[in-house]
Each structure stands twice: as structure tokens, then as C-alpha cells.
Amino acid sequence: MASFKPHRSCVRVLLAALALLSFRPLPADAQQQPAGFAVERFYQSAPGGGWFIMDDLDISGRLGGAISITSGYARNPLVITDPDSKQKLAVVSQEAFLDIGGAVTYHRFRAYLDLPMPLSVTGTSGTLGPYQFTAPSVNLGTTPDTVSDFRIGVDTRLLGEPGSLLRLGAGAQVIFPSGNRSDYVSDARYRAMFRFLAAGDAGAYSYAGQLGVHVRPLNDAPVPGSPNGSEFLYGISGGRRFAGPTGWRFVAGPEIYGETAFHQFFSGETGTEALLTGRLEQIGERKLRIKLGVGHALVQNFGAAQWRVVFGVELFGHK
Amino acid sequence: MHFRSLILAVTRYVYRRERRAAVSDGYGCDGSDRSLGRANLVSLFNRARSVMLVLTSCLLASSLASAQNGTPAPRPEGEDSLMQVLTDKGLHDIENESWNAYGQFTYISSWKPSFDAPYTNLNGSINSLLPTAERSFTGTATLYLGLRLWKGAEAYLVPELISEQPFSQLRGLGGAIQNFELQKGGASVPQVYRSRLFLKQTIGLGGKSDVEESGPLQLGTHYDSRRLVFVAGNFTILDFFDTNAFDIDPRQGFLSLGFMTYAAYDFASDARGYSYGGIGEFHWDDWAVRYGRITPPKQPNQLPVDFRLLKYYGDQVEVEHKHTIHEQEGMIRVLGYRNRENMGRFSDAIAAFDANPQENATTCTGFNYGSQNAGAPDLCWARKPNIKEGIGAFAEQYIGHDIGVFARGMYSDGKTEVYAYTSTDRSATVGVLAKGSVWSRSKDLTGIGGNLGWISNIHAKYLGMGGVDGFIGDGAITAGSERSLDMFYSANLGKVYWLTGDYQHITNPGFNAARGPVNVFTVRVHGEF
Numbered sequence: 128m129a130s131f132k133p134h135r136s137c138v139r140v141l142l143a144a145l146a147l148l149s150f151r152p153l154p155a156d157a158q159q160q161p162a163g164f165a166v167e168r169f170y171q172s173a174p175g176g177g178w179f180i181m182d183d184l185d186i187s188g189r190l191g192g193a194i195s196i197t198s199g200y201a202r203n204p205l206v207i208t209d210p211d212s213k214q215k216l217a218v219v220s221q222e223a224f225l226d227i228g229g230a231v232t233y234h235r236f237r238a239y240l241d242l243p244m245p246l247s248v249t250g251t252s253g254t255l256g257p258y259q260f261t262a263p264s265v266n267l268g269t270t271p272d273t274v275s276d277f278r279i280g281v282d283t284r285l286l287g288e289p290g291s292l293l294r295l296g297a298g299a300q301v302i303f304p305s306g307n308r309s310d311y312v313s314d315a316r317y318r319a320m321f322r323f324l325a326a327g328d329a330g331a332y333s334y335a336g337q338l339g340v341h342v343r344p345l346n347d348a349p350v351p352g353s354p355n356g357s358e359f360l361y362g363i364s365g366g367r368r369f370a371g372p373t374g375w376r377f378v379a380g381p382e383i384y385g386e387t388a389f390h391q392f393f394s395g396e397t398g399t400e401a402l403l404t405g406r407l408e409q410i411g412e413r414k415l416r417i418k419l420g421v422g423h424a425l426v427q428n429f430g431a432a433q434w435r436v437v438f439g440v441e442l443f444g445h446k
Numbered sequence: 447m448h449f450r451s452l453i454l455a456v457t458r459y460v461y462r463r464e465r466r467a468a469v470s471d472g473y474g475c476d477g478s479d480r481s482l483g484r485a486n487l488v489s490l491f492n493r494a495r496s497v498m499l500v501l502t503s504c505l506l507a508s509s510l511a512s513a514q515n516g517t518p519a520p521r522p523e524g525e526d527s528l529m530q531v532l533t534d535k536g537l538h539d540i541e542n543e544s545w546n547a548y549g550q551f552t553y554i555s556s557w558k559p560s561f562d563a564p565y566t567n568l569n570g571s572i573n574s575l576l577p578t579a580e581r582s583f584t585g586t587a588t589l590y591l592g593l594r595l596w597k598g599a600e601a602y603l604v605p606e607l608i609s610e611q612p613f614s615q616l617r618g619l620g621g622a623i624q625n626f627e628l629q630k631g632g633a634s635v636p637q638v639y640r641s642r643l644f645l646k647q648t649i650g651l652g653g654k655s656d657v658e659e660s661g662p663l664q665l666g667t668h669y670d671s672r673r674l675v676f677v678a679g680n681f682t683i684l685d686f687f688d689t690n691a692f693d694i695d696p697r698q699g700f701l702s703l704g705f706m707t708y709a710a711y712d713f714a715s716d717a718r719g720y721s722y723g724g725i726g727e728f729h730w731d732d733w734a735v736r737y738g739r740i741t742p743p744k745q746p747n748q749l750p751v752d753f754r755l756l757k758y759y760g761d762q763v764e765v766e767h768k769h770t771i772h773e774q775e776g777m778i779r780v781l782g783y784r785n786r787e788n789m790g791r792f793s794d795a796i797a798a799f800d801a802n803p804q805e806n807a808t809t810c811t812g813f814n815y816g817s818q819n820a821g822a823p824d825l826c827w828a829r830k831p832n833i834k835e836g837i838g839a840f841a842e843q844y845i846g847h848d849i850g851v852f853a854r855g856m857y858s859d860g861k862t863e864v865y866a867y868t869s870t871d872r873s874a875t876v877g878v879l880a881k882g883s884v885w886s887r888s889k890d891l892t893g894i895g896g897n898l899g900w901i902s903n904i905h906a907k908y909l910g911m912g913g914v915d916g917f918i919g920d921g922a923i924t925a926g927s928e929r930s931l932d933m934f935y936s937a938n939l940g941k942v943y944w945l946t947g948d949y950q951h952i953t954n955p956g957f958n959a960a961r962g963p964v965n966v967f968t969v970r971v972h973g974e975f
Contacts, residue, residue, distance in 0.1 A: 190537040192545065194593055227603055227643075229547075229591055240589075242605055244640055268744065271716055271751040272639040272680070274605055305638035442593075446537060 158259040161350045163308040165276050166205045166219050166248075168386060168398060168430030170320070170360075171197060173239040173282055173298070174228040175443035177326075179404055179420050180384045181335035181364040184284045184294040184326040191232040191445020193239075197418075198225045198246075198439070201432035205311065207352035209255040218260045218352070219250040219311050222432070232445055235284040242277045245270070245312050258350060263310045275312035278302050282324070296324040298339075314345045314354065322360060333378065336363040341386060348390060352429050355388035355396040364404075371407060379405040382420070385431060398431030400424050413444035526941045528975055529660055541657075543665040544594045549975050550662075551587040552697045556624050556968040558582070558613055563961040568921025570808075570818030573914045575618025575955050575964065584610040584627040588641070590662035598649060600665050604642035609634055617917060621709025621870040621899040622930035622952045624966040626696050628703075630717045630747050630916070641720055644679025653731055675727040682720050683713045683740055686727070687764050688781055692842055692850050692879055694891065697972045699879065701948045702932040704897030708838045708856035709873035714742035714760025714785055715866045717749040721760070734766040742787045745813045746865045747916040752788075758831070760785045776843035781856075785834045789862045790825030792908040799823035799911070807913065815914050819921060822912025825863045834862045838873075848881035848888070860902025864916045869957075870899035870928070877932075889938035899928045901957045909957070918956040926959030928952070936970075946970035 170180065175193025177183030205219035223246040230239035250262035265273070280300035287294030300320040306313035322339030339360035347353035366380020385399030402422030409415040418439040424431040529546050532538035540546075563577035588606045595601055610632040613624070642663070650670035660666030663685060677686065688707045690696060696706060703709070715721045723740030740760045744750040752758045762783040769776050798805045799822070807817035810826035817824060838856030845851060853876045860871030877895025881888055901909070906925035913919055934948035948968040955962045 190532065194545070242603070242640065267751070268753055269750045271722070271749065272641065272718065272720065274638045274640050277605070277638065303638065 158254060158257050159350070160259050160261060161347065161353055163263070163311045163313075164345055164347065164354050164429075165314045166311045166430050167201075167222065167224065167243065167275075168204075168400075169199065169201070169432075169435070169437070171195075171226060171228070171241065173237055173241070173280060174230040175232065175237070175441055176282075177406075177416075178335055178364050178382055179402060179418060179437060179439065180362050180382050181337055182282060182296070182298070182324050182326060183333065183335055184282075184287070184296045184324055185289045186232050186235050186237050186282065186284045186296075187289045188445035189233065191443070193228075193230040193232070193441055193443030195228045195230075195439060195441040196225070197228075197437060199223070199420075199435060199437035201435045203427070203433035204430055205250065205352060206427065206433070207255060207260065210351060211256060214255060216253045216255055216260060217251050218253075218262055219248060220262075221247060221249050223247040230443075237282040239280050239282075240277070241280070243275050243312075245273055245275050245306070245310070248311055250311075255351060261309065263312070265310045265312065270310070273306050273310075273312065275306035275310075276302050276314065276318070277305055280320075287327070290328050292329055293327045294325065296326075298322045298324055314343065316344045318343050320360065331368045332365065333368065333380075334363070334365040337361065337384075346390075354429070355390045358386040358388050358396075359392065360384075360386050366404070374410055376408050376410060377405065378408065379403075382422075383425070385426065396428060397426050398424070398428035399426040400431045400435065402435065402437070411444075414442070416441040416443070526975075529666075540660045540666045542667060543592070543660055546590075546592045546660055546665055548590040548662040549588060550590075550697060550973065551585075552627065552970065552972045553585045554583060554625050554627060554701065554968060554970045556582045556613070556701075556966055558624075558964060558966050561962055561964045565920065565922060565960070568819075569821060569912055571822060571912050571914050571919045571921035572815065572817050572819075573617040573917060573919035573956070574614070574921070575961070576614040577961070580613045582611055582613045582625060582628075584608065584625055584632075585636070586627055588662075592663065592665045594665055594667075595645075598647055600646045600648075602642055602644055602646070602663050604640070604663070605638060606641045607636050607638045608632060609636040618920070618956045619952070620901070620918060620928045620955075620957055621702075621704040621868045621873055621897060622928050622950070622955065623703035623868070624950050624952075624968065625701055626703045626706045629719070631749060639718065640680070641718070642679070642681045642685070644677055644681045647676045649674040649676075669729075671729065671731045673729045675725075675729065677725040677727075677738075678723075680720060680722050682715065683723075683725075683738060683760070683762065684719075686725050686736060687713075687738065687762055688779065688838075688840060688854075692844075692852065694879055694893075697970075698891055698936050698944055698946070700877065700893055700895055700932050700934060701946075701968055701970065702895075702897055702930055702950055703868065704873065704875055704899065704930060705877065705895060705932065707867075708781070708836075708840075708854055709868045709870040709875075709897065709899050710836055710856040710858040711781070711783060711838060711873075712785065712834060712836070712858060712865055712867045713762065713783060714740050714787065716741075716743050716751050717747055719866075722751060722753065723755065723759075732768040735764070736766075737761070737763050742785065742865060744788075746787075746789060746863060748813075758787050760787075771843065774844040774846070776841065779840040780837070781840070782837040783835065785865065786831060787834065787865050788829050789832050789834065789865050790828035790830075791832055791862050792825070792828075792902075792904045792913075793861065794828035794830075795823040795825045795913060796904075796908055796911065798827040815916065817912075817914045817919065819912040819914075822914070822921075823908060824913060825915065832862050834865070835859050848883045849878065850880075851878045852876070860905050868899070869901065869905075869915050869918045871902045871905055872900040874898045887938065889941075889944075891936040891944075892934065894931075894933040897930045897932065899957070901925065906957070918958075920956060920958050920961065922960070923956075923958045924960040925957060926954040928954045928957045934968075936972075942974050944970070944972040946972070 174195035201222040228241040248263045248265035252262040282298035302318035319342040326335040341358040346356040362384030364382035369377040388396035402420040404420040406418040420437040533540040566574040651672040653671035721740035725738035727736040764781040807822045807824035814826035836858030842852035855874040879893040882890030936946040950966040952964040
């Protein structure tokens with residue numbers, strides 16, 4: 128009997144080892160969990176800017192101001208594709224937001240504050256390769272007062288007069304970190320944007336465009352669908368004015384805008400959206416503008432929603 | 447818990463009153479200060495002395511108590527502000543505004559020396575105020591934006607930033623929390639949030655034309671003295687109910703939380719002190735009655751909000767009357783509240799533990815505060831839809847041109863846990879506030895007040911068994927009234943800055959006569975624009 132004791136010990140050791148092995152971290156546990164980032168790339172123009180993304184550079188007069196309220200819904204703004212299996216995961220499948228902004232204008236200058244407030248951000252959790260993605264679950268109940276990455280900006284009209292064929296301007300914004308990365312509403316980093324702006328009117332037609340740089344310190348490049356450092360911004364819009372009811376006019380036209388990471392300049396990390404917009408504008412000293420936009424991704428990538436609906440109201444004027 | 451929120455409540459009433467007095471005397475605001483003659487000063491001091499004696503008697507008798515609270519108040523005419531500067535340049539009409547923008551920043555630093563405590567967090571309970579020396583701070587910055595949408599309609603948006611570090615993780619005190627800005631769940635990393643977003647619609651019904659001066663959360667305008675007011679959106683209930691005594695901005699006045707409002711007023715709100723809901727007000731000259739229904743949090747003292755307003759809610763009704771006694775203005779208010787929330791009754795928690803000791807503070811898997819006391823009952827086992835009720839009264843009275851006294855008292859049923867504000871079940875406060883015009887510093891403010899709080903017998907029994915609620919629970923208790931004395935002097939520097947020194951003496955912290963007393967020294971820097 129005694130001769131069996133060593134064997135029993137060996138068995139115990141083996142069992143213990145098996146038990147330990149059975150409790151060792153599973154491959155899933157070892158997977159990396161992306162921390163999230165600010166998915167929304169719908170960088171609105173300043174309150175009173177006319178278009179949704181572009182800026183009409185109609186800045187003039189003595190002291191003036193603008194208030195804007197914008198609300199929108201985006202479908203599938205973050206769908207990640209596993210480069211190996213081609214499996215797709217909509218980490219952020221639905222996003223609704225409310226955005227309130229205020230601007231002060233004086234002569235050719237504008238300063239503004241923009242407060243984005245997520246109403247709902249939801250998606251699907253899952254695993255893609257070595258990454259375990261956790262979907263956000265944001266709603267008014269769980270986060271009743273979130274302000275996500277608010278912006279303070281200044282714009283100036285450098286050349287051209289309101290209503291002229293060509294107006295050139297420049298703008299800068301600082302984006303302050305606010306909200307949680309895990310909710311996909313914030314980079315948790317300070318960011319900045321510098322844009323060159325152009326706009327003009329020719330008869331019944333108007334246009335606007337922008338080129339800029341989004342200085343973005345966050346770089347999770349190895350993680351699929353994640354930020355890849357600073358980005359190049361681009362966009363253009365054009366529309367036609369139609370006479371509306373007395374004291375009103377209607378402007379309709381598309382806006383196309385997007386961004387591409389400098390790391391993979393127009394080769395990989397690029398997102399582009401097209402938005403068909405219409406806006407009803409009051410003509411007078413104190414103006415009301417009601418805007419509606421419906422859009423679709425041209426190149427669906429991080430933040431460029433599969434489709435999007437946006438509604439906005441602006442009140443603006445000057446002395 | 448929210449504590450901070452409430453803030454604004456500036457000197458609306460004081461300044462409004464000043465302005466009315468100035469107009470009736472034929473002086474402007476500056477002139478009103480000069481209108482105080484020597485005879486008036488003597489009279490004022492005599493009255494002040496009498497009032498102080500009365501107040502001291504009240505404090506010694508451990509009776510009354512009160513709290514302040516409120517909403518941002520209009521800035522007085524002539525005050526340096528962006529709106530005033532624009533008005534002076536002809537770019538803005540401050541008396542009939544279509545928009546306005548105000549801002550503030552405040553930094554409050556408190557220090558608490560060590561104090562005597564025979565036990566701390568006994569048997570694994572977790573809510574003691576630590577007896578070691580501690581430092582606490584809050585830093586806030588707020589932007590108040592107002593816009594007139596159409597006739598009678600005003601919209602307000604208030605983003606705010608806060609950074610904080612409380613004493614003892616905000617544990618161990620009832621209504622005597624030393625800094626009203628503290629929020630439960632706050633962090634030293636600055637957090638930005640939207641504190642208010644609401645719409646106010648006023649329907650005039652005639653009467654006199656009352657001037658409402660421009661200020662945070664108030665467009666400069668005129669209202670009928672008889673009017674209906676409806677509010678909907680996101681706000682703190684203290685923007686409208688039990689507004690601060692003399693409308694003193696808490697960021698200029700008392701620092702203790704007990705002066706924000708009734709410490710026993712467990713108004714429904716999230717962890718920051720804000721709610722969603724609606725309010726209706728009916729003003730008829732000197733009378734006003736208001737009703738509000740607001741959202742509670744999903745779990746006690748937490749941030750997520752329960753929007754099921756038909757199932758869980760906080761209701762409150764307040765009746766207010768303004769009066770004049772010997773040409774000195776005053777106000778009396780009566781407020782009642784009734785909350786229906788998913789909260790625990792102390793008696794149910796005790797009964798559950800007595801029936802089965804396994805249902806203790808360490809075994810409940812539902813929402814709990816993390817107590818490690820296995821020999822204590824826990825409210826976690828008792829949470830279900832329950833009712834909490836209370837009724838209180840408030841009075842404020844000017845006794846001189848720039849000096850006033852106030853008192854508050856509230857009785858809540860004390861059967862259920864704290865769900866949003868403080869652990870206090872019954873509270874009383876008295877105080878006196880004076881501006882520095884007597885010593886030629888009209889923008890200075892000083893005050894002294896006492897704040898008392900009690901808990902119900904069943905609440906004390908629950909704590910004595912080692913139970914904890916949202917803020918207190920030492921593991922044992924020698925039940926006593928929590929008392930705090932708060933005195934401060936706020937000196938105006940450079941027109942828009944205030945430097946405040948404050949001292950608080952807290953007796954029986956957490957309603958436990960076995961611990962303390964606690965001394966707290968505070969410095970505050972506040973600026974407005």
C-alpha cells in the first residue's frame with residue numbers, strides 16, 4: 128500500500144495542475160479591450176453658419192449672435208470589420224444627440240460655444256480577432272446630464288463681403304474632453320481643429336467648402352476601426368435658393384464632408400458622408416432658420432454613419 | 447446627493463429690495479447706501495443686537511434651524527458684468543432682454559483638524575467621518591445662458607464644470623456637510639455636465655408690473671404681479687422652491703449644506719441635485735403657490751434618473767407670502783413634499799435582519815453601500831415602493847436696510863432612507879445676514895447661523911445596530927442632534943471677486959454624540975462675470 132503513496136501524490140499534483148489549467152485565463156480573457164473614442168464626426172458649423180457642416184461666412188454688422196439647437200440620429204456610425212474573417216460588428220449601431228450652441232459675432236469675427244449632449248448611444252458587444260469590444264449603453268436615464276467633448280471656437284471672414292461671389296475665412300476650435308471614452312462619446316483628450324473656409328453666392332446659387340486639420344492626439348491605430356491620430360478634414364456644399372412665403376426663402380443642396388487620417392492618407396482610415404439638406408430661412412434683421420438633412424455614407428468608416436437624419440433650428444441676427 | 451447644485455441663489459431679493467427702496471427714496475443704488483444716516487445706524491444696531499439675542503436664545507434652546515438654497519439671482523444694477531458692459535455700450539437692453547449670459551467660478555478649500563472619536567467604522571460599517579485631519583476642496587465653473595423664445599417664453603441652459611475632493615468620501619455627516627458644492631460621486635478630475643436645460647412660460651394675468659432684474663437664470667424683464675408660470679425640463683427644484691434666504695448666492699453666503707434648504711427636505715434629484723419634471727406657479731400679488739413633480743434617481747443617491755413619473759416621483763407644494771413689517775420686507779413660506787421612491791424603511795430592514803440574520807449588510811446582492819458589517823441590518827433587503835413625506839416652514843425678515851434674519855424648520859416622517867439630499871429627518875436653522883454697507887463695504891457680506899438636525903428613533907435604532915444609509919452609519923450610535931455653527935465673512939475684491947473666510951463647529955457629527963466635535967476652517971474664492 129505504501130508503494131502507492133507516491134503515485135497518489137503524483138495524481139494529486141496532476142489533478143491540481145489540471146485544475147489550475149482549467150482556471151487559467153481563457154483566450155477571451157486575454158483579449159484586449161479597446162477603450163472607446165469619440166465616434167461622432169458630425170462636426171457642425173458654428174451657430175448661424177448656415178449649412179450643417181460648412182460655413183456661409185455671413186459674418187457682419189455690429190454685435191450679433193446666434194443660437195442653434197440641432198438633433199439627429201445616426202445609424203451604424205461605427206461598424207468594425209475584422210481584417211481576417213471579414214466579420215462585422217456594429218459596436219455603435221445607433222446614436223441620437225442633441226446639440227446646443229451659441230455664438231457671438233462682431234464685424235467679421237465670430238466666437239462660439241457648442242455643447243453636444245448624447246441622448247442615446249447603443250451598439251453590439253463582441254469579439255473581433257484579439258479584441259473584445261464592449262458596446263456603449265448611453266441614454267438619458269443612465270447619464271442624464273452628459274456633455275460630450277464640447278467645443279469653443281472662433282471664425283473670421285478674411286476676404287469678401289456677405290453676398291459676394293467669393294468669401295474666404297479661417298476658423299479654429301478647441302475640443303475639451305468631457306464624458307467617457309467607454310461610451311464612445313469622448314476621446315478623453317484635448318483636441319483642436321484649424322480650418323480654411325470658403326463660401327460664395329452667385330445669383331440663386333450658393334456654395335461653401337472647407338479644408339482643415341483635426342489635431343487628435345489619440346492614436347489606437349492597431350485596433351480596427353479606432354482613431355489613427357490627426358486627420359485631414361474636407362468638405363464642400365452647394366445649393367440653390369428658392370423664394371418662399373413672404374419674408375422667407377428656401378435653400379436646398381448637398382453637403383459632402385469627411386476626414387482621413389494622416390497616417391493612411393485617403394488609403395484606409397477615411398470616412399465620407401453626403402447629406403442632402405434643405406433649410407427655410409427668414410429674411411430680416413432677426414432671422415430664424417429651420418434645417419433638415421438626410422444623409423448616407425459614401426465611405427463608411429469610423430464615425431461616418433450608414434445613414435443619418437439631422438434637424439436644426441437657428442435664431443440669429445445682429446445690430 | 448447633490449448638494450452643489452443649488453447654488454445660484456444670489457442676492458436677488460436683497461438687491462431687488464434695494465432697488466425698490468432706492469427708487470422710492472429717489473436715490474440710485476449708490477445713493478441708497480449713503481441714505482443710511484447715523485440715527486438709522488443706531489437703530490439698526492439696536493435691532494441687530496436684539497435679533498442676535500433672540501437668535502442666540504434660539505440656538506441655546508436647540509430649537510429652530512434653517513437652511514438656504516436657491517437659484518442664481520439677478521445681478522444688481524451697476525454690477526460689473528458682461529451684460530452691463532454691453533448695455534453701457536448701447537449694444538444690449540438689460541431691462542428687457544432677449545438673451546443674456548453670465549458666469550461664475552468658485553474654489554473652496556476646507557481643512558478639518560483631527561477630532562476625538564472612540565470608534566470609527568465599527569465592525570465593518572463604513573460611513574464614519576474620519577477622525578484624522580483632512581483637506582477637502584471643490585472647484586466649479588458655470589455658464590448661465592438665457593434666451594427669450596417668444597412672448598413670455600424663456601429658455602435656459604447651464605453647463606457646469608466641477609472638481610472635488612470631500613472629507614471621508616462624503617461620509618459621516620448629516621445636514622452639516624461643510625461645503626454645499628460637494629456632489630456624491632464627484633471626482634478630482636474635472637467633470638463637465640449640463641446642470642439645467644428648461645423652458646419657462648409666463649402668462650400675465652394683470653396687477654402691478656414687477657421688475658425682474660437680469661441675472662443668472664433670469665432675463666431682465668417685467669412680469670405681471672398676477673401671473674401663471676409653467677416650467678418644464680431639467681433643473682434643480684431649489685431653483686423654484688424654497689429659494690435662498692434673501693436670495694443670497696450660496697457662493698457668497700453660508701458654506702454649510704444645512705443652509706441651502708431644509709436639511710430634512712429629501713427632494714427627489716440625481717446625485718448632483720438635479721431633476722427632470724414640471725412646475726406650475728400661480729402668483730397673485732404678494733401670494734404665490736407652486737406645485738412641482740420631478741424625477742427621482744433609480745437608486746438612492748445615484749446619478750441615473752428614473753423617468754417613470756407616474757410610478758416614482760417627488761411631489762412638492764409651496765405657499766408663499768411676502769409682507770412688510772414696519773416698512774421692512776419679509777417672507778413666509780410653507781412647503782410640503784411627498785416622494786414615492788423605491789426605498790427601504792428602517793423598520794423593514796431591521797425586521798428582515800431579526801427574522802434572518804443572514805439578511806445582513808454583507809450578503810445583499812442588490813444596490814447597497816458596501817458595508818462590511820455582517821452583524822448589521824441593511825436597507826438593501828427592504829427596498830420597495832415607499833412614501834416619504836415632510837412639511838416645513840421658512841421665514842425671512844429684514845430688520846434693517848442691509849440686515850436680515852431667517853429661520854427654517856422641517857419635519858419629515860423619518861421612516862425611510864435618504865434618497866437624495868441628507869440623512870436628516872428633522873431640521874431647523876436660524877441665521878442672520880448682513881451686508882457691509884455700515885462699514886462702507888456694501889458688497890461685503892457676513893453671516894452667522896446655526897443648523898440643527900435630528901433623526902427619527904427608528905433611524906437611530908437602525909444605525910445603532912450597525913446599519914448604514916447613504917451618508918452615515920458609524921457601526922454604533924449615541925443618538926444626539928447634529929448641530930453646526932457657521933460664521934463667515936465674504937470680502938469683495940475688485941468688484942467681481944469675493945474672498946471668504948468661514949468657520950464651522952460641528953457637534954455630534956452623523957447624529958452620534960460619541961464622536962466629535964469637529965472644527966472646519968474654509969477659504970473660498972469666488973468670481974462672477
